[in-house]
Amino acid sequence: MIIIGGSAGSFNTILSILNGLDKNFSVPIVIVLHRLKNYESSFEDILRHHTHYIVKEVEDKEIIKNGIVYTAPSNYHLLLEENNTFSLDVSELVNYSRPSIDVTFESASAILKEKCCGILLSGANNDGAKGLKRIAENNGTTIIQDCQEAEYKNMPNAAKLIYKYHQELNTKNIINKLNNEYC
Amino acid sequence: MIDFNDLDELLFTIQKQFDYDFSEYSKASMLRRINRFMEINSMTTAVDLQFELINNPKIFKEFINEIVVNVSEFFRDPSFYQSLTKNIFPYLDSYPKINIWSAGCSFGEETYSLAILLKETGMYDKTRLYATDISSNAIEKSKKGIYPNINFKDYSKNYFECGGQASLNNYFISDEKNSIINSDFKKNILFSNHNLVTDGVFKECQLILCRNVLIYFNDELQNKVLKLFYDSLPIHGFLALGKKESLRFSSVYENFKEIDRNEKIYQKIK
Numbered sequence: 001m002i003i004i005g006g007s008a009g010s011f012n013t014i015l016s017i018l019n020g021l022d023k024n025f026s027v028p029i030v031i032v033l034h035r036l037k038n039y040e041s042s043f044e045d046i047l048r049h050h051t052h053y054i055v056k057e058v059e060d061k062e063i064i065k066n067g068i069v070y071t072a073p074s075n076y077h078l079l080l081e082e083n084n085t086f087s088l089d090v091s092e093l094v095n096y097s098r099p100s101i102d103v104t105f106e107s108a109s110a111i112l113k114e115k116c117c118g119i120l121l122s123g124a125n126n127d128g129a130k131g132l133k134r135i136a137e138n139n140g141t142t143i144i145q146d147c148q149e150a151e152y153k154n155m156p157n158a159a160k161l162i163y164k165y166h167q168e169l170n171t172k173n174i175i176n177k178l179n180n181e182y183c
Numbered sequence: 184m185i186d187f188n189d190l191d192e193l194l195f196t197i198q199k200q201f202d203y204d205f206s207e208y209s210k211a212s213m214l215r216r217i218n219r220f221m222e223i224n225s226m227t228t229a230v231d232l233q234f235e236l237i238n239n240p241k242i243f244k245e246f247i248n249e250i251v252v253n254v255s256e257f258f259r260d261p262s263f264y265q266s267l268t269k270n271i272f273p274y275l276d277s278y279p280k281i282n283i284w285s286a287g288c289s290f291g292e293e294t295y296s297l298a299i300l301l302k303e304t305g306m307y308d309k310t311r312l313y314a315t316d317i318s319s320n321a322i323e324k325s326k327k328g329i330y331p332n333i334n335f336k337d338y339s340k341n342y343f344e345c346g347g348q349a350s351l352n353n354y355f356i357s358d359e360k361n362s363i364i365n366s367d368f369k370k371n372i373l374f375s376n377h378n379l380v381t382d383g384v385f386k387e388c389q390l391i392l393c394r395n396v397l398i399y400f401n402d403e404l405q406n407k408v409l410k411l412f413y414d415s416l417p418i419h420g421f422l423a424l425g426k427k428e429s430l431r432f433s434s435v436y437e438n439f440k441e442i443d444r445n446e447k448i449y450q451k452i453k
Binding site: 057058059060061073075076079080081082087088089090091092103106107110111 | 254397429
C-alpha cells in the first residue's frame, strides 16, 4: 500500500503522481490530505475527473481493494485493521489535524510493516514526520518530496530532521520509483 | 508501546478482572488509545500497564476514560442538523409526546445541540431526551453542561450553518473561561449510564442518534447494536448514524429506508 500525506497545497503534486503511474498500477493508494472540515470539498471529484482511477472517500470498515485510490474523509482519523479493512476515529486532533498523517502512517505501519510505503509531500506543519519515521523503523519504504521543489517545506523538512535516511525525491523521481518497484 | 498481540491479552485480562468487554471493539483505534494512555503515563511495556491497572484503581478509572473516546463538539456536521430539522422534525412534531435517544452522548454536546434546535422549533417542551454513555465520567460532565469558551467561536459558526435562529450565547451563562448550558435544557434530558455492548432496550424512542460511536466497534458488534436500535424504534422511527458509518453490514438493513443518504438518516419501515 502507498500512503501519501500532505496539506491542501500538495494537491497538484498528487495529481501529477497519479497521472504519471502506469495504467496497470494496482497497489492501493491512500491519500491523507489536510483540509477544512464541514465543507464538502470537490477534491475527490477532481481526482475522478482528472485521473483514470476509481476514487473512494473511505467509509468505516470498508474492505481495502486493489486499483482504488482512497481518501481520508475530513474530520476523521483514518486507521487500518488487521483484517484488511479501514476504520475511522474521531478522537482529538493530532498536530492540529484530523485526519492526521501521523495517525495513518503509524497505524498502517503496524499492520503492513515492510509492505508499507509512506510519501510525505509539501505541507506547513510537522504532521507526518513521526509516522514516516515509524514506517522506516518497520522496514517500510519512506519518501519525502524534494525540499527544493515543495511549496511548503516544513513537512518534508520536519521528517528529515528526526530521521535522515528517507529518500528525498522530486515528483518525477517519485513516479519513476513507484512504477519501477510496484508495477 | 504495545502491539496487536499484547492487545488481545490485555483486553482478556480487563474482561476477567473488571467485567468490561472490549473484545469486539475496533482494534486499530483501541491500540492507538492504549498507546497514547501509556505515553501520557510514562509506561513502556504491556506488563507495566497490566500491573498498574490491576493494582491501582485510580489508574484503571483514568484508563477507561481515556480509551473510551469522548470527543465531540456542538453542532458537528451542520449539514446533518439541517437535514434533521428539515426532514425529520416535521414528522416528529405530529406526535403528542416525543422520545429521543442520544446513544453514546460523550460530554453532552450533541444532545444539547439537538435540544437547542428542538427549542427553536417549539418542540422541546413535549420532548424527553434520553442521553446515554458507557463512561460515568462522560455522564457526570454531561449533567454539569460546562464547556470551555475557547471552542465557542467554532460552535457559533456551526450553529448558524445549521440554521440557528438566535445567538448561541443566549443558551449559556458564561464567565471568562467557561460557559454553562441554561438549566432549562436539563429539565427534559435524562443522562444515564448505558453500555451498548451489554445492556438492552430501555425505552421506545421515535428518533435514535448514534453518531460516530459504531466506528469504534467491529462488524459483529455493530450488527448487534444496530439490532438493539431496531428493537428500540417503533415502525416509522428514525435512526441517525455518523457521516461515514452505515447500515450495510447489518442484518436489519432491509428493514430500513434511506431518508438522507449523505447524512446517514434512516427510517424503520418493517
